[in-house]
Amino acid sequence: MTEGQASISEVLAHFVANTSWDDVAAQAHEAKRSILNFFATALGSSADPAVTMALATLAPFGGVPACAVIGREERLDPLGAAFVNAISANLLDFDDTHLETIIHPAAPVAAAVLALAETLGCSGRDVLTAFILGVDIECRIGSAVSPGHYARGWHITSTCGVFGAAAAAGKLLGLPAERVAHALGIAASQSAGLVENLPSAAKNVSVGNAARNGIFSALLAQSGYEAAPRAIEGPLGWARAMGDEPDLDRLTRGLGRDWEIASNTYKPYPAGIVFHSVIDACLKLRTKFPIEAVESVTVSGSPLLLARGDREVRNERDARVSIHHCAAIALLLGKADVAEFSQATVFRPDIAAFRRKVRAELDRALPDGASRVAIRLQSGQMLGETVIAARGSQSDPLSDGDLEAKLRAGLRQGGSSWDGERIISAVWRLDELADMSSLLRHSKPAAARSGAR
Numbered sequence: 001m002t003e004g005q006a007s008i009s010e011v012l013a014h015f016v017a018n019t020s021w022d023d024v025a026a027q028a029h030e031a032k033r034s035i036l037n038f039f040a041t042a043l044g045s046s047a048d049p050a051v052t053m054a055l056a057t058l059a060p061f062g063g064v065p066a067c068a069v070i071g072r073e074e075r076l077d078p079l080g081a082a083f084v085n086a087i088s089a090n091l092l093d094f095d096d097t098h099l100e101t102i103i104h105p106a107a108p109v110a111a112a113v114l115a116l117a118e119t120l121g122c123s124g125r126d127v128l129t130a131f132i133l134g135v136d137i138e139c140r141i142g143s144a145v146s147p148g149h150y151a152r153g154w155h156i157t158s159t160c161g162v163f164g165a166a167a168a169a170g171k172l173l174g175l176p177a178e179r180v181a182h183a184l185g186i187a188a189s190q191s192a193g194l195v196e197n198l199p200s201a202a203k204n205v206s207v208g209n210a211a212r213n214g215i216f217s218a219l220l221a222q223s224g225y226e227a228a229p230r231a232i233e234g235p236l237g238w239a240r241a242m243g244d245e246p247d248l249d250r251l252t253r254g255l256g257r258d259w260e261i262a263s264n265t266y267k268p269y270p271a272g273i274v275f276h277s278v279i280d281a282c283l284k285l286r287t288k289f290p291i292e293a294v295e296s297v298t299v300s301g302s303p304l305l306l307a308r309g310d311r312e313v314r315n316e317r318d319a320r321v322s323i324h325h326c327a328a329i330a331l332l333l334g335k336a337d338v339a340e341f342s343q344a345t346v347f348r349p350d351i352a353a354f355r356r357k358v359r360a361e362l363d364r365a366l367p368d369g370a371s372r373v374a375i376r377l378q379s380g381q382m383l384g385e386t387v388i389a390a391r392g393s394q395s396d397p398l399s400d401g402d403l404e405a406k407l408r409a410g411l412r413q414g415g416s417s418w419d420g421e422r423i424i425s426a427v428w429r430l431d432e433l434a435d436m437s438s439l440l441r442h443s444k445p446a447a448a449r450s451g452a453r
Contacts, residue, residue, distance in 0.1 A: 007229040008251055012140075013180035015255055016133050016167045021125045024132045027259045028431055031132050034096050036403050036427045037266050038106040039070065041095045043418065044270075044338060044410030045088040046071025050201040054084050054208070067115045068440040071416035078115040079212045082165075086111035086211035087204040090157070092338060093320040094270035094410075098135075098263055099369065099393070101142035101156055102273060105264060108161025108210035109134035113168050116215055117436040122172055124433035130171040132261050134214075137184075138164025139260035141232070144250045149243035150195065158193025158206035159242065163232075165214020173222055185227020186217040188238035198308075199317040266398045266406075268391050269336040272321045274305045274369055276390035281373040282330030284385045291332060293377045294354075299323050300363040301371040310360040319346045324355040327373065338413050369393065 006014075024031075045051055046069075055069065058080045065074070067081035070088060075081070089095055089107040096106050109131055117127045142149070142160040150156045166187035170180040190213040193206030221227075232238050232246075239246035269279050278299055299305075301323075309323035319325040319341045328351050329340040345351060366372065372386040389395035398406075404424050411420040426439040433439060 007181070008233045008248065009181040009184045009227070009229060009231060010177070011252055011255075012137055012167070013170075013184060014177040016137065016171055016180050017175065017177035019129070019133055019256065021129050023256065024129050024259075025431075027132050027261050028128050030261050030264060031128050031135075032427050032430055033266065033400065033403055034106045034135070034261065034264055035110055035131065035430070036407060036424065037096050038089050038110040039423050039427065040403065040407035040410040041090070041092060041107075042070040042085055042088040042410075043407065043416055043420070044094065044413040045091040046414035046416050048088070048091055048414075050091055050204060051084060051088045054087055054205075058084065067118050071411075071414050071418055078119045079215055081118075082111045082115040082211040082215055083208035085114065086161075087201075087208040090204050090207040091201070092270040092341075093272055094267050094338075094406075097265050097267065097273045098139045098142070098260060099265055099273070100263065101139055101146050101160070102150065103139055103142045103160055104157045104207075105135040105138060105161075105164065105261070107157065107207050108214065109138060109164040109168050111208075111211040112165035112214045113172065114436070114440070115211075116169050116172050118440055120172060122436045124430035124436055124439075126172060127436045128430055130168040132259065133171055134164035134168030135264070136164075136260045137167040139263075140251050140255075144246045144248065145239050145243040152243060153195045154242055155193030155195050155197070155203060155206055158203075158210045159191045161207060161210035162187045162191050162214045162217070165211050166217040167214075169215045169218035170221065173218055175218065175222055179221045180218075181229070182225060182227045183218040183221035185229070185231035186220055186225060187214060188227070188231040190217060191238060191242070198321055199311075199315070201317075263394065265393055266403060268398060268402070269326075270320060270338050270341055271326055271336065272308055273390075274301070275309055275321070275323065275326045276392060277301075277369060277371040277387035278305075278309075278323055278326045278373065279330045279336045280390050281371055281385040281387045282327050283334065283336075284387075285373060285375055285383055286331050286334055288383055289375070289377055289381075293379065294331070294357060294375055295378045296376045297327055297331070297358045298361050298374045298376075299327055299358060299371055300361045300366065300374070302364065302366050302368045303362060304368045305366075305371060306360050306362055313346060313352075313355060316341055316343045316346050322355075323360045324358040325351070327358045328354040331375075337409070
């Protein structure tokens, strides 16, 4: 980029500020699918101790409790609600996935958009427009620094999610392009999150921070704060500080034409996306032999699969990113739902013993997201299955009905009294809502609605 050319922040900000509902309307259905999945995952985690602890920590220090905490009766100020809802949406490793980057787009962006929209009384179309733009920005920035950024240990959903949340918040606030550019630059100084923390709730804290700090960046920009024009791509900017030389062309190629939301996918299993092919392969194999006849299991995959999943399993968070546990539950239990990754299942003696039969093997010929499972029986017979595109991928996507069922299951899992059918109906009609806060009002617990009559 030569002197006099617009910076990346300026180009992206102009795009955000000048894009209208008519420009994004064709992407609305996929955005609704992503938001529905966001509610499903947040509801499933709503009673988790990590969510309860975050609420208890924030409540004494928060502002006016104007915003819903999904699945719960408590309310928080907008920044606190964005933080907690992003945590709950990401907690079970069940959220949406942009496969090129392995970013989980909705958790940081939808959490920020819903909290701010409820505060401002925005329309459903405003929400969808801001959400689609935020997803586009976070995924484009993520693509420009992939794969080196993640390989260096940066948790890309957190580090890039803050840009998406800032862009979406700036759109809802009606900021002009100049102010959106400053919001993105301010967000660059608030980007953090470590892959090392994946097996702990500290990972989810950085996702929560991405949502909260994105709103905060936009509010600071609205108040007059400024950032360096090239805070993202400058010689000492975000991209070079946190990765290799950025692919600047990827940031803007097809801007306004090729939408990143169109590349989003949704998980059928609450585990890291690269383990889904392992589960699929094992589910296909398990009916072909008696389980007690298994001598050993070999799972082959890309360097990413082994780097993320060839690990000791010490708790349920480890299990969600474990090759060994995913293979064990699929082969032994024939399913991989939330219960199969719970603490109780993780420490079952038969599951722990079977995990010891599983070993991981590198196969550089297999692409990320693919795996091959080879089973050796005690008789010496070998059986195998290779899955290149897992269920839930763009080649085999979840249907709208699957996502609705996922939300209902999340509601049961979280034990919330929120009205799931109202949420489903409202999300599908999001572009018809004049005031976005009605979605969250309709979704309050039944007891609270009855008491208000």
